[in-house]
Amino acid sequence: MNTDIVWSNLLNELKDELSSLAYDTWFNETKLYKVNNNIAYIIVPMPIHKRHLNDFYGEIIKNKLTKLTNSNYELKFYLQEEIEEEEKPSIIDNISNNDTKEENNYIKENYNVNNNLIKKYTFENFIVGNTNKFASTAALSVAENPGNMYNPLFLYGNSGLGKTHLMHAIGNYIVEHSNKRVLYITSEQFKDDFTKVYKKDDNGTNFNYMEFFKNKYRNIDVLLIDDIQFLGGATKTQEEFFHTFNNLYNNNKQIIISSDRSPNDLKLLEDRLKTRFTEGLSVNIYPPDFSLKKEILKNKIKAGDFEGDIPEDVIEYIANNIGPDVRSLEGAVTRLLAYSAMWGSKEINLNLAIDALPDYISKGMGEKNDIQRIQRIVAEYFQISVEDIRSKKRNANISNPRQIAMYLCRCMTDESFPRIGIEFGGKDHSTVMHSVEKIEKEIKANKDLANQIEKLKKDISTV
Numbered sequence: 001m002n003t004d005i006v007w008s009n010l011l012n013e014l015k016d017e018l019s020s021l022a023y024d025t026w027f028n029e030t031k032l033y034k035v036n037n038n039i040a041y042i043i044v045p046m047p048i049h050k051r052h053l054n055d056f057y058g059e060i061i062k063n064k065l066t067k068l069t070n071s072n073y074e075l076k077f078y079l080q081e082e083i084e085e086e087e088k089p090s091i092i093d094n095i096s097n098n099d100t101k102e103e104n105n106y107i108k109e110n111y112n113v114n115n116n117l118i119k120k121y122t123f124e125n126f127i128v129g130n131t132n133k134f135a136s137t138a139a140l141s142v143a144e145n146p147g148n149m150y151n152p153l154f155l156y157g158n159s160g161l162g163k164t165h166l167m168h169a170i171g172n173y174i175v176e177h178s179n180k181r182v183l184y185i186t187s188e189q190f191k192d193d194f195t196k197v198y199k200k201d202d203n204g205t206n207f208n209y210m211e212f213f214k215n216k217y218r219n220i221d222v223l224l225i226d227d228i229q230f231l232g233g234a235t236k237t238q239e240e241f242f243h244t245f246n247n248l249y250n251n252n253k254q255i256i257i258s259s260d261r262s263p264n265d266l267k268l269l270e271d272r273l274k275t276r277f278t279e280g281l282s283v284n285i286y287p288p289d290f291s292l293k294k295e296i297l298k299n300k301i302k303a304g305d306f307e308g309d310i311p312e313d314v315i316e317y318i319a320n321n322i323g324p325d326v327r328s329l330e331g332a333v334t335r336l337l338a339y340s341a342m343w344g345s346k347e348i349n350l351n352l353a354i355d356a357l358p359d360y361i362s363k364g365m366g367e368k369n370d371i372q373r374i375q376r377i378v379a380e381y382f383q384i385s386v387e388d389i390r391s392k393k394r395n396a397n398i399s400n401p402r403q404i405a406m407y408l409c410r411c412m413t414d415e416s417f418p419r420i421g422i423e424f425g426g427k428d429h430s431t432v433m434h435s436v437e438k439i440e441k442e443i444k445a446n447k448d449l450a451n452q453i454e455k456l457k458k459d460i461s462t463v
Helices: 003-017 020-026 047-056 058-069 133-144 163-177 187-198 207-218 235-250 271-277 290-303 312-321 326-342 350-356 370-382 386-390 396-412 417-423 429-445 447-462
Strands: 031-036 039-044 074-079 153-156 182-186 222-226 254-259 281-284
Touching (some): 003 031, 003 058, 020 047, 039 058, 047 058, 133 153, 133 254, 133 281, 153 163, 163 222, 163 254, 182 187, 187 207, 187 235, 207 235, 235 254, 326 350, 370 386, 386 396, 396 447
Parallel strands (some): 153 281, 182 222, 222 254
Antiparallel strands (some): 031 039
């Protein structure tokens, strides 16, 4: 059996049956690695794909494999990195048995008109890169199966990185594909609504509003609450949110929460709330890397209907000199286009961009970031490209420099293993750890390698 042909035919069928968003997210980077003893071993790009494909597409995949090969198969999903290890059952058999899932019959109607969703925020116009791919994939997973996947889903990261966009995208997707009742709210709005519960009407009671409050927040299927950190210090409001959370959670309703920090770092929130937040999936949205910033800029320029072409050096100038806040990037484009229109310029060049954006340029932003600088220096030393270092190529003349670059990133920056993995083409953190440990051991036994490392460290420190 030619596994490549079988999988290609299966993917072609799925591409015709699924939306482009679902196909690109869940199947575009998959591969049938091998078939053995009626088990199909399938490579997936991220751990989240294992559970999702197993739970929600497993039966579809098995049926299509049966149709294409006239044989029945069980499915095993694992990462590319796991192939390098011995195929132990503890590695590739870590997925539970498939449960038979009936496909949802979605009703395309908006049951809850007052859902507060901003319709322009969708998955289709959320620009995905290495630093936010996991968050985007997790969000779509929840949107496709609210209440059945990660509950609650907790998105956190600095302001301006796309948390609110993803929350609205989840809500809009659910509204479009189901009849579920969705409510998007900020923590400040929740606090204001709860405060009104204590106000009495002309009869000295407030029963009507209390009933309205409970119906608004508990008689729904999906609650999206933004900026949960602002509940800090509001003791009574936190208590009410705890009860609201429990009511929804116990009834299998989906909860999505965003914050500027992780659950454990929310010092002013009660421990019982933080414990509840960590029962689901917590996802950190990292600042965009240089490549993602360029894509965001190009998308913003395209949306601005600018008639001319904006040169690559202008886009790189903006991406290289403006901080990681997506709003600042978009604001810079708006400013540049307005400046161009004001001066009647039909051509935008680097000089015009420099004149237009002095207030947007961050000081000390000459380098894209430390990891990319180390990648460039290592690539130049070994006479390969940065794209090779960030790729999935396995040949020794590329994989060895890649491991050295990962080691240098770990010992010469404050970046975490997951963050380094993201900058190396979305590698899993365990891959980075393995590379660092491998180089550390080889340095002790290989004098030539130790000298190479010292030379690279000097080059990095002096650039």
